[in-house]
Amino acid sequence: xxxxxxxxxxxxxxxxxxxxxxxxxxxxxxxxxxxxxxxxxxxxxxxxxxxxxxxxxxxxxxxxxxxxxxxxxxxxxxxxxxxxxx
Numbered sequence: 001x002x003x004x005x006x007x008x009x010x011x012x013x014x015x016x017x018x019x020x021x022x023x024x025x026x027x028x029x030x031x032x033x034x035x036x037x038x039x040x041x042x043x044x045x046x047x048x049x050x051x052x053x054x055x056x057x058x059x060x061x062x063x064x065x066x067x068x069x070x071x072x073x074x075x076x077x078x079x080x081x082x083x084x085x086x
Contacts (some may be wrong), residue, residue: 034079
């Protein structure tokens, strides 16, 4: 009885963790390729946590209003998104 309950709880924790990982992965404004910093095809937990703590700031790039996404950990640029409207 205890062994079965332990398995159910363990599976629940794994599925909850996987669901949270997927929600974070696809809920951020970055593509999979942008977050895969080591280009191994997998976004690891350390890569995901690096992109999770970000902020934005408006910038002007080539006379266009753009938004720069940067990491709060070190201030490094993550990506730039510009309005396509002229």
